Amino acid sequence: MFRSTAIPESANPANFVKLLYFFLAFMLIDFAASALAFLLERRHPASKGDAWLLFHIWIQRFSYRQVFSVVLFKTVKRVIDGRPFSWDKLERTAQMSKSTDQMLNGTPSPTVPPTH
Numbered sequence: 201m202f203r204s205t206a207i208p209e210s211a212n213p214a215n216f217v218k219l220l221y222f223f224l225a226f227m228l229i230d231f232a233a234s235a236l237a238f239l240l241e242r243r244h245p246a247s248k249g250d251a252w253l254l255f256h257i258w259i260q261r262f263s264y265r266q267v268f269s270v271v272l273f274k275t276v277k278r279v280i281d282g283r284p285f286s287w288d289k290l291e292r293t294a295q296m297s298k299s300t301d302q303m304l305n306g307t308p309s310p311t312v313p314p315t316h
Contacts, residue, residue, distance in 0.1 A: 231258050 234257050278285065296304070 227258075227262065230261060234258070234261075 235254060238254050
């Protein structure tokens with residue numbers, strides 16, 4: 201009924217190679233779709249660097265996925281640990297600054313002399 205193995209199937213090196221093939225296929229399909237979108241886009245005489253932009257899209261999408269994964273894992277770990285996020289440090293006082301209050305009430309700022 202239950203197999204007694206210390207290594208789960210997901211850690212099998214053959215599965216890792218299969219994962220790499222699927223990831224490579226996904227990246228190639230994504231690149232092909234981007235290239236098709238560039239081909240279908242109407243040409244403008246000033247848009248001569250489209251091939252260079254296509255190269256940048258591929259680099260951006262690959263690197264963005266890696267950065268997003270790191271941020272996602274760090275966020276999930278922080279939530280599991282129960283630690284607050286940096287935006288939780290703001291103390292809310294329901295008060296405006298003096299310059300905002302002066303701007304809303306129509307009185308001139310002390311740094312700007314009134315014009316006569």
